[in-house]
Amino acid sequence: MAITGAGGGIGRELALLCAHRGANLALCDINEAGLADTADAIRRAGRDVVTTRVDVSDSDHMNEFAAAARARFNGVDLLVNNAGVGLVGGFLDTSLTDWHWLVSINLMGVVHGCDASAAEGTTSMVNMDIxxxxIAVDRALAATENPRHRHLLEAYNRHRYLEMAGRFEEIFEPDMTVANPVYRFDFLGQKLRLEGVDQVQAVYRAWTETDQCVFYAEDEEVAVSDHMVVSRATIYQQTVGAELAQGFPGIDPDAMYLVRTASMMLWPYDDRCRLIGEDVxxxxxxxxxxxxxxxxDVLTAARAGELLAPLIKSLQPFDDSMLPAALPHRA
Incomplete structure (x- = not known):
């Protein structure tokens, strides 16, 4: 998150509020002392912060600020053009110099901020925080008490991170996946059915070797039941042009693409919470x-693995108390 005018006032308070809610921040202000105080407070809150002395009326300054944010955080999720100034007085009492000053900050400062962010914020996987x-799975876990449902969500969470990290072999450990999984895909105008570990792993291996295992889910909704996890989301997945060019005109076969799709995923599980397959x-x-x-702008599978490694948790052993027959009856 990036905030201008963060050296005091509303900008400072907004920065602190966002830090306490888990945000890392790129901050700028013309007031270096105030900016340093805000940054110190954010670090005490345990968040990362980068600061830049900026006059928002100067487009070069704002470009430098955007570059600093990208270098630290691989892009900005949200920009707040907070910096502003004011004068009290009648129209006839305000000089032309004052009007230029007001417009250069309150109007052009916003224009410079948006322009700098747009220039560096092109849609690419390196600008998305994989x-x-x-995050939707984490929200579902936070709202779920049923031990079986929690185990399913934790398995789903681990599976997706392993897939993106290029560690697909671990998905097929006997406590996570049945011996003969079946995957069905129907997207980009093609249908594909994979049966058995060998067929599924072959696809995962090809995706990993070509960096196509890397994806990002946006606006996701997740639901869980005794034998199912269902997801609906906007998915961004890196896809090689050579595959897309076979079905879509104007595609460069030598390039990598970020493919945006509105996707549904239905993952069935057996009584012991092992994945039976995927329907996507x-x-x-x-x-x-x-x-x-x-x-x-391509995020490699190796780099994705480094970023996701701290988030990949071991799955707790399945307990027979989580069998559907052992759960309390629900009317």
Whole structure:
């Protein structure tokens, strides 16, 4: 998150509020002393912060601020153009110099902020925080008390992180997946059915070797029942152009694309919370988008693995008390 005018007043208070709610921050102000005080308070709250002395009326300053934010955080999720000034007096009492000053900060400062962020904030996987791609699963876990449902959500969480990290072999450990899983895909105008560990792993291996295992879920909704986890989300997945070019005109076969789809995922599980397979389909083709990536905007599977490693937790052993027959009867 980036905030201008964070050296005092509303900007400072907003920065502190967001830090206490878990945000890392890029902050700027023309007041270096006030900016340093705000940054110190954020660090005491346990969050990361980068600061830049900026005059928002100067577009070069704002470009430097945007570059600093990108260098530290791989992009900005939210920009708050908070910096502003004011004068008290009648129109005829306000000089032309004062009007230029007001407009250069209150209007052009906002323009400079948006322009700098737009220039560096192109849609790419390196600008998306894949450590937050399972945030909807985390919310569901926080609201779930049923021990079986919690185990399913934790298995789902671990599975997705392992997939994105290129550690797909671990998905097929006997406590996570049945011996003969079946995957069905229906998206981008193609249908694919995979049966058995060998077929599924072959696809995961190809995706990992070409950095196509990396994806991001946006606006996700997750539901869980005794034998099912269901998700609906906007998915961004890195996809090689050579595969897309077979079905879509205008695709560069030598490029990597970020493919945006509106997707549904239905994952069935057996009585012991082992994955039976996946049913994944594109439910709204009008939301489909192909975003060509520059080579430097591709997030490699190796780098994704480094980012996700701290989030990949071991799955707790299954307990027979989580069997459906052992759970309390629910009317």
């Amino acid at each position: 450590t937050k791609t399972n 389909w594109e439910y709204e083709t009008s939301a489909r988008e192909f975003i060509k990536l520059a080579p430097e």
